[in-house]
Amino acid sequence: MVEGAVPSLPWMVVDAANREIEAVSRYLRDLYLGDVSPLTCRSYGHDLLRWFRLLWSVDVGWQQATEAEVATLVGWLRTARNPQRQRHREGGYAAGSVNPKTGKPTLAAGYAPATIAHNLSVVHGFYAFHRHFGLGPLVNPVPESKSRRAALAHTSPIERPRPFRRARLRPKVQPRQPRAIPDPQWAELFAQMRCVRDQALLACYVSSGARATELLGIQLSDIDWTTGRLWVISKGTRLRQAVPTSPEALAYLAGYLDQAGLPEPGEPVWRTRRGPARPLSYWAARRILQRAADQLGANWTLHDLRHTAATRMARDQALTLVEVQTILRHxxxxxxxxxxxVGLDDLLDKLAEHYQRPSEPARWSQSYDADDISAVFGD
Structure with missing residues (x-):
């Protein structure tokens, strides 16, 4: 994957000889002109690069690919080790194990089912695009589910969605569950923040529910000190939208700006602390949280802060679900x-009381004869 040479193609895929793969570039250019983000083009490009590497290894042209090559891709993804999962810290938990402190599983050593499903969807879209222009095989090599297409063709919001079978070779993708940080662990995590900047960053995250990259991009003009709002560029619509923030978070933010100084016009608020002032990147903010989580033996991530804010709002009886939807921009x-x-962690106190509560003896209505009850159920 390399950056594109023209504005209409932010990323492109090249082969081992550094030659552009024109078929992929045409598809990515069409996606970008359809108003997807450059990061989406990059993600699709990585999936297509994986597909073309497979075709090169079996010496099959992309226009001659069949379902057999797709099955080979799925089989390799289901058995291969993901290079991104091979990082190992001394004393860390094994891949795929559950963190005993947070109850949150660590990433498995291989490719996740969602990654395999995404790769299949990208390859399917690639061949559907070229078939529209009369290129490539007449039959899409990625199998489709006719029952799924029929179930999603005409849907009503007041009817229950009709069940459908997965297409062949598609993995089972479980829906993601919210992973909010419990209040005691949140207090421990916040206490690990080393400076006012990090405290302000976490306080803004957990009170606004903004996504990681959205909050990192705010400028000084995006802070409404009077009404307690931050203006962020939303991930989905890429519109500038307002998110709320708490007075406590604004106090931390004011303390950070007083200590670090005001940024230049047009520059992000969040900056590095060492060396020349630079915008704080996503990976740097991720590392801030990782250092603190490692000290606590936890595995919380930046996106867990959004889950924490969403869970707190959704369980507040003073807020309706529609209001929370507006705040989170779902x-x-x-x-x-x-x-x-409700998660199991929220029920631990009630379960402890349940286990300590003595079982009550069975009581029967006085209208039943005691001998009949004894004959049916025993003494």
Missing amino acids: AHITTTALYTA
């Missing part, structure tokens, strides 16, 4: 409803 209220689910 397209569908069913996504917001996921945060109302």
Whole structure:
């Protein structure tokens, strides 16, 4: 993957001889002209690069690919080790194990089912695009699910969605569950922040529910000190939208700006602390949280802060679910409803009381004869 040479193609895929793969570039250019973000083009490009590497290894042209090559891709993804999962810290937990402190599983050593499903969707879209122009095989090599297409063709919001079977070679993708940080662990995590900047960053995250990259991009003009709002560029619509923030977070933010100084016009608020002032990148903010989590033996991530804010709002009886949907900027209220689910960690106190409570003896209505009850159920 390399950066594109023209504005209409932010990323492109090249082969081992550094030659551009024109078929992929045409597809990515069409996606970008369809108003997807450059990061989406980059993600699709990586999936297509994986596909073309497979075709090169079996010496099959992309126009001659069949379902057999797709099955080979799925089989390799299901058995190969993901290079991104091979990082190992001394004393760290094994890949795929559950962190005993947070109850949150670590990433498995291989490729996740969602990654395999995404790769198949990208390859399917690549061949559907070229078939539209009369190129490539007449039959898409990625199998489709006719029952899924029929179930999603005409849907009503007041009817239950019809079940459908997965297409062949598609993995089972479990829906993501919210992973909010419990209040005691949140207090421990916040206490690990080393400076006012990090405290302000976490306080803004957990009170606004903004996504990681959205909050990192705010400028001084995006802070409304009077009404307690931050203006962020939303991930989905790429519109500048307002998100709330708490007075406590604004106090931390004011303390950070007083200590670090005001940024230049047009520069982000969050900056590095060492060396020349530079915008704080996503990876630097991620590392801030990782250092603090490692000290606590936890595995919380930046996106868990958004889950924490969403869960707190969804369980507040003073806020309706539609209001929480507006704050989080969810397209569908069913996504917001996921945060109302009660997890096992929330039931530990009630379960402890349940286990300590003595079992009550069975009582029968006086209308039943005692001998009949004894004959049916025993003494």
